[in-house]
Amino acid sequence: MSATLALCYSHKPISSENIRRVNSAKTNTNPDLVIKQRLTKSSRINRKQSKIVKFSTRQGNLSEIRSLLSYVNSGSMEDALHLFENMTKCDPFVWNVIIRVLTSNEYFQEAIDFYYRMQFERVRADNFTYPFVIKSCAGSCSLIEGQKVHSKLIKAGFDLDLYICNSLIAMYAKLGCIELSERVFEDLLVRDLVSWNSMISGYVSVGKGWNALVCFQEMLAVGLRADRFSIISSLGACSLDCTLQYGKEIHGQAIRSGFESDVMVQTSVVDMYAKCSRVDYADTFFQTISRKNIVLWNAMIGGYALNRQPLESFVCLKKMQEDDNLTPDMVTAINLLPSCAQIRALFPGKTIHGLTIRKGFLPHLVLETALVDMYGKCGYQKLARKIFSHMSERNLVSWNAMIAAYVQNGCNREALELFQDLWREHFNPDATTITSILPAYAEVALLREGKQIHGYVIKLNLCSNTFISNSIVYMYAKCGDLKTARKIFDGMLFKDIISWNAVIMAYGIHGFGEISIKLFSEMKEEGIKPNASTFVSLLLSCSIAGMIDQGWEYFSSMKKDYGIEPGIEHYGCIVDILGRSANLDLAKRFIDEMPLAPTARIWGSLLSASRHNRNIELAELAAEHILSLEHDNTGCYVLLANMYAEAGRWEDVERIKHLMKNQGLEKTTGYSTVENNSRTFKFVNQDRSHIDTSLIYDVLNIISRKISEDIYIHSLTKFRPLDLIRKRSTAPECHSVRLAICFGLISVSLGNPILVRKNIRICEACHGAAKKISEVTGREIVVGDPKMYHHFRNGRCSCGDYW
DNA sequence: ATAGGGTTAG
Numbered sequence: 075m076s077a078t079l080a081l082c083y084s085h086k087p088i089s090s091e092n093i094r095r096v097n098s099a100k101t102n103t104n105p106d107l108v109i110k111q112r113l114t115k116s117s118r119i120n121r122k123q124s125k126i127v128k129f130s131t132r133q134g135n136l137s138e139i140r141s142l143l144s145y146v147n148s149g150s151m152e153d154a155l156h157l158f159e160n161m162t163k164c165d166p167f168v169w170n171v172i173i174r175v176l177t178s179n180e181y182f183q184e185a186i187d188f189y190y191r192m193q194f195e196r197v198r199a200d201n202f203t204y205p206f207v208i209k210s211c212a213g214s215c216s217l218i219e220g221q222k223v224h225s226k227l228i229k230a231g232f233d234l235d236l237y238i239c240n241s242l243i244a245m246y247a248k249l250g251c252i253e254l255s256e257r258v259f260e261d262l263l264v265r266d267l268v269s270w271n272s273m274i275s276g277y278v279s280v281g282k283g284w285n286a287l288v289c290f291q292e293m294l295a296v297g298l299r300a301d302r303f304s305i306i307s308s309l310g311a312c313s314l315d316c317t318l319q320y321g322k323e324i325h326g327q328a329i330r331s332g333f334e335s336d337v338m339v340q341t342s343v344v345d346m347y348a349k350c351s352r353v354d355y356a357d358t359f360f361q362t363i364s365r366k367n368i369v370l371w372n373a374m375i376g377g378y379a380l381n382r383q384p385l386e387s388f389v390c391l392k393k394m395q396e397d398d399n400l401t402p403d404m405v406t407a408i409n410l411l412p413s414c415a416q417i418r419a420l421f422p423g424k425t426i427h428g429l430t431i432r433k434g435f436l437p438h439l440v441l442e443t444a445l446v447d448m449y450g451k452c453g454y455q456k457l458a459r460k461i462f463s464h465m466s467e468r469n470l471v472s473w474n475a476m477i478a479a480y481v482q483n484g485c486n487r488e489a490l491e492l493f494q495d496l497w498r499e500h501f502n503p504d505a506t507t508i509t510s511i512l513p514a515y516a517e518v519a520l521l522r523e524g525k526q527i528h529g530y531v532i533k534l535n536l537c538s539n540t541f542i543s544n545s546i547v548y549m550y551a552k553c554g555d556l557k558t559a560r561k562i563f564d565g566m567l568f569k570d571i572i573s574w575n576a577v578i579m580a581y582g583i584h585g586f587g588e589i590s591i592k593l594f595s596e597m598k599e600e601g602i603k604p605n606a607s608t609f610v611s612l613l614l615s616c617s618i619a620g621m622i623d624q625g626w627e628y629f630s631s632m633k634k635d636y637g638i639e640p641g642i643e644h645y646g647c648i649v650d651i652l653g654r655s656a657n658l659d660l661a662k663r664f665i666d667e668m669p670l671a672p673t674a675r676i677w678g679s680l681l682s683a684s685r686h687n688r689n690i691e692l693a694e695l696a697a698e699h700i701l702s703l704e705h706d707n708t709g710c711y712v713l714l715a716n717m718y719a720e721a722g723r724w725e726d727v728e729r730i731k732h733l734m735k736n737q738g739l740e741k742t743t744g745y746s747t748v749e750n751n752s753r754t755f756k757f758v759n760q761d762r763s764h765i766d767t768s769l770i771y772d773v774l775n776i777i778s779r780k781i782s783e784d785i786y787i788h789s790l791t792k793f794r795p796l797d798l799i800r801k802r803s804t805a806p807e808c809h810s811v812r813l814a815i816c817f818g819l820i821s822v823s824l825g826n827p828i829l830v831r832k833n834i835r836i837c838e839a840c841h842g843a844a845k846k847i848s849e850v851t852g853r854e855i856v857v858g859d860p861k862m863y864h865h866f867r868n869g870r871c872s873c874g875d876y877w
Numbered sequence: 878a879t880a881g882g883g884t885t886a887g
Contacts, residue, residue, distance in 0.1 A: 203879090205879055240880045336883095370884080371884090411886085
């Protein structure tokens with residue numbers, strides 16, 4: 075094989091005598107321009123010549139041709155190639171046979187190479203050669219090659235051959251250039267059913283379902299009758315656009331035309347109903363089919379997965395094996411993986427993974443991508459990464475799946491890193507990539523980076539995408555720019571429930587609960603019904619803004635007035651609200667009596683409530699619960715240690731430190747970032763790495779003197795000399811947030827707020843200091859942590875001193 | 878001896 079194929083690569087650029095003679099008048103080699111020109115006259119000459127050649131050579135090696143065909147028909151491509159090399163090859167027919175067998179075995183590049191070699195050996199490509207070569211150009215995804223062949227066939231006078239033109243229509247569509255398909259189609263003087271079908275399926279393959287349906291109607295209007303191909307393609311169009319009504323009509327048409335027993339038509343019907351969210355129709359129709367093949371079963375299994383009925387898809391699998399004795403294939407596996415993800419259990423997914431390994435299905439791009447997706451959705455981003463890293467081939471879809479796997483599991487940094495790698499590998503992110511990555515930007519990115527990704531969204535023209543705009547609104551809010559978040563929300567043409575939830579949450583995390591509540595009424599006035607997430611946004615807004623009574627009201631109203639059963643997140647917000655009202659016993663009782671099993675997040679709420687109310691006993695209890703659920707919860711250890719430290723219980727601090735060390739846990743290094751017009755600066759506690767360090771510390775000293783009078787006095791209730799030494803090591807005077815604020819004071823232009831983002835929550839001392847700094851400097855200071863934003867203004871904070 | 882079809886990942 076390799077020896078024969080090697081010959082293909084030694085061809086010279088096309089310059090054969092014959093071609094030169096035919097095209098003596100032509101000098102233009104730009105394929106685009108050449109395609110526009112037609113040489114109908116030379117086409118007749120060509121055909122006459124090729125017929126003569128055919129007649130003279132066919133006599134010579136008839137027996138060789140017979141064996142060549144028998145090799146090809148029995149699938150022995152290598153034998154055919156071997157024989158071919160020893161034949162006289164002046165007849166295009168033998169070349170056509172070879173090019174066809176290469177094309178049908180997906181040796182696309184080799185088929186194209188043989189086409190060039192044919193020209194080099196001065197054998198003229200005929201009307202049969204081009205359809206194969208065109209198909210190979212489509213198969214090898216080479217638009218440039220396709221256009222070269224196209225311009226060549228125009229020069230050779232084949233541009234009115236219907237077979238060739240129909241192939242071109244399909245090729246351009248497969249290469250994503252539907253406009254070029256349209257041009258070929260429109261230039262046709264005569265169109266047959268195949269031309270129309272190619273155009274319809276072309277529209278489907280580029281995702282333009284509506285155009286496909288219009289084309290289908292036009293075809294019927296000119297008096298052509300739909301065949302099974304027209305039916306299958308237009309059903310595909312209905313699946314794309316979820317146009318159930320048209321789908322039903324075409325289904326009816328298929329029955330009237332007698333195609334209802336065609337298994338491919340049946341499969342398309344099942345798929346269409348499933349994609350139009352009517353898996354019940356799909357199933358009813360599916361039940362009536364007596365002879366089902368694996369593809370049809372797969373469509374039904376996939377339909378259940380698509381409509382989030384995972385258990386039904388497994389039932390369907392079982393029936394397929396029992397009723398029809400069919401063995402699951404690769405597509406079965408791919409279709410079942412989303413069902414595994416939906417039940418969020420690792421075992422079924424792993425079983426299928428193992429099965430595909432044993433069957434030798436791997437490596438396979440689509441299957442591996444489905445596995446990445448499944449492991450990601452089941453919460454095993456490390457297993458997803460393992461698959462992803464071992465993939466020999468990746469496309470944008472695989473990258474999107476891996477990015478989503480990280481984001482869904484809270485690995486935002488990893489997701490952003492992967493997003494950078496994606497650029498480096500020269501992939502262009504699409505709407506899915508952006509949708510997946512935006513939440514990661516919201517969680518950990520700086521405003522500057524957020525603005526960059528927003529710029530990219532504008533460049534990609536995705537601003538009208540409601541889903542993406544929703545994420546952008548939330549991202550701006552989470553990056554600290556509430557104004558821009560609101561501006562984008564106000565500018566959205568189509569606001570859905572998620573848009574409203576996002577903007578309510580935006581004001582919530584910035585501590586403006588009253589505005590959240592106002593937005594909630596506006597939303598209801600617009601006729602939009604709140605959902606469970608709306609109440610998460612609202613309850614969180616109430617808890618952050620300290621609106622205890624409203625919080626309770628919404629909590630009882632969600633079930634009473636809207637029939638929404640509170641979920642664990644709603645309960646969490648209520649624990650926060652109770653903690654805020656200093657009613658710790660009630661909070662504890664609420665947890666004990668709630669109908670859902672408390673999660674670490676619930677106990678975490680009680681823990682921070684205990685901290686605020688300096689109730690060490692309850693904090694210990696909460697911490698015990700948290701650590702029984704998440705033994706590696708660093709934040710929990712640190713918070714407890716800080717409480718012990720504040721109480722002067724240094725032995726307990728040491729005990730906690732020891733526990734952490736034993737588990738290999740390290741305290742998260744706190745840092746603060748601040749952005750000015752041109753740059754971003756990151757500070758850690760006692761940071762001295764900044765180029766303007768001495769200036770920053772000078773500012774800090776001046777500020778500290780101005781505000782120092784009552785910062786520490788209340789926190790040193792049980793003073794001991796040892797305490798002073800220990801305290802000094804974490805001296806809040808030099809905490810990162812203050813360094814960031816001081817740098818902001820000298821580098822952020824007046825009138826703009828100083829925006830600081832932290833990876834951990836602000837400490838009490840720094841919170842007090844920030845309030846005072848805002849007072850003495852008259853600047854607005856905004857400090858965000860993973861949960862919320864503090865707006866410091868005129869000595870007050872939007873959080874009302876509870877966080 | 879030639880072109881046009883179904884099921885799959887986000």
